[in-house]
Amino acid sequence: MDFKALPKIELHAHLSGSISRQCLHEIWVLKKERGETELEDPLIEMPEGKHDYDLDTSENRVTGPYESFPKPKLTTTPSSSFFPLFSRYIYGLCNDRASLVYTTNSVLSDFAADGVVYLELRTTPRAIASEGMRKDDYVQTVLDCISTSNKSSTLKTNLILSIDRRNDLPTAMQVVELATKYRNQGVVGIDLCGDPAAGDVSLFRPAFEEAKKRGIKITIHFAEAPNTTTPNELTNLLEYQPDRIGHVINVPDDVKQEIVRRKLGLELCLSCNVHAKMITGTYSDHHFGWWRETGCPIALSTDDVGVFGSTLSNEYRLIAEHFDLNRKEICDLARGAVEVIFGVEEEKERLRSMMWRE
Numbered sequence: 001m002d003f004k005a006l007p008k009i010e011l012h013a014h015l016s017g018s019i020s021r022q023c024l025h026e027i028w029v030l031k032k033e034r035g036e037t038e039l040e041d042p043l044i045e046m047p048e049g050k051h052d053y054d055l056d057t058s059e060n061r062v063t064g065p066y067e068s069f070p071k072p073k074l075t076t077t078p079s080s081s082f083f084p085l086f087s088r089y090i091y092g093l094c095n096d097r098a099s100l101v102y103t104t105n106s107v108l109s110d111f112a113a114d115g116v117v118y119l120e121l122r123t124t125p126r127a128i129a130s131e132g133m134r135k136d137d138y139v140q141t142v143l144d145c146i147s148t149s150n151k152s153s154t155l156k157t158n159l160i161l162s163i164d165r166r167n168d169l170p171t172a173m174q175v176v177e178l179a180t181k182y183r184n185q186g187v188v189g190i191d192l193c194g195d196p197a198a199g200d201v202s203l204f205r206p207a208f209e210e211a212k213k214r215g216i217k218i219t220i221h222f223a224e225a226p227n228t229t230t231p232n233e234l235t236n237l238l239e240y241q242p243d244r245i246g247h248v249i250n251v252p253d254d255v256k257q258e259i260v261r262r263k264l265g266l267e268l269c270l271s272c273n274v275h276a277k278m279i280t281g282t283y284s285d286h287h288f289g290w291w292r293e294t295g296c297p298i299a300l301s302t303d304d305v306g307v308f309g310s311t312l313s314n315e316y317r318l319i320a321e322h323f324d325l326n327r328k329e330i331c332d333l334a335r336g337a338v339e340v341i342f343g344v345e346e347e348k349e350r351l352r353s354m355m356w357r358e
């Protein structure tokens with residue numbers, strides 16, 4: 001089967017984590033020539049073939065809102081810590097409007113080249129003080145890139161705005177306001193993401209309630225890490241009435257039952273979970289095998305293709321190989337995601353007409 005040609009839907013992709021190393025390198029070369037960065041070359045910081053990024057950030061925890069993150073340090077050896085890779089490195093390199101535009105365009109064209117026909121890209125609104133960029137400008141800039149791309153590509157993209165678990169309530173409310181402001185330009189939902197060991201999710205209840213009231217769709221990173229996932233947290237998160245949930249790894253039986261009862265859309269990220277050791281074992285041990293029997297729609301997704309190195313076509317290839325799916329089953333899996341996109345009915349119709357039946 002030609003997995004690249006298979007029309008695919010990607011619903012769980014973080015913008016900053018989806019930037020290819022080559023693209024980061026190109027930005028670095030330019031900044032280095034101009035004396036604008038002291039960071040290490042991305043091809044050294046994130047060597048080709050290195051995908052074993054670890055979610056355990058206990059030694060490197062960075063707390064506080066983005067504005068107060070420490071200045072990026074000059075690194076000497078490639079780090080394997082996942083979350084600091086963003087706060088200490090990628091955000092330090094992509095710290096102006098030009099790099100935001102360059103990276104967003106690059107991510108969009110990479111997904112298009114991989115045969116993705118519908119993408120819900122997500123990103124955490126980030127103010128870039130040195131450029132006088134507010135979060136509002138950040139969102140508008142990403143949306144402008146998306147709008148230009150949508151005009152000339154089979155790939156259609158919408159945007160989801162992320163709340164980071166390290167944020168406080170006012171910051172989360174600001175994300176809801178931005179999602180409201182830009183919904184007529186392609187913002188279709190909000191997300192809760194970030195280090196699963198950080199923060200108390202009950203703090204965000206008013207933000208999710210407000211989003212629900214306004215008809216903004218909700219997706220939530222759910223039960224990502226074994227030692228931080230508590231029944232209390234999962235109950236809270238389900239009370240926020242998410243339309244979809246991501247990862248869905250360490251789920252107790254009663255919570256599983258509730259997810260199945262609601263037929264929630266599941267964003268499952270195979271390679272990410274294997275490389276980051278979020279699951280025990282390997283591809284064939286992935287909980288995709290369990291969830292596929294439940295009738296919950298599944299959207300195979302990449303999470304952070306720039307970090308974990310597996311394109312969406314490769315995720316479908318891996319699933320076919322490790323779960324012995326035939327061509328029809330692969331097509332059904334890919335088509336199943338149509339029903340849980342946050343996009344409008346017209347978009348669903350376009351997808352239904354173009355996605356393979358067998």
Ligand SMILES: CNc1ncnc2c1ncn2[C@@H]1O[C@H](COP(=O)(O)O)[C@@H](O)[C@H]1O
Pocket residue numbers: 014015016017055083086087122123124125162164193194195196221224272276303304
């Ligand atoms: C296991 N995977 C994951 N789990 C939880 N959060 C993740 C993530 N992968 C990425 N992020 C979140 O997305 C941000 C980067 O993209 P944006 O700057 O928002 O575009 C990271 O800082 C993290 O908060």
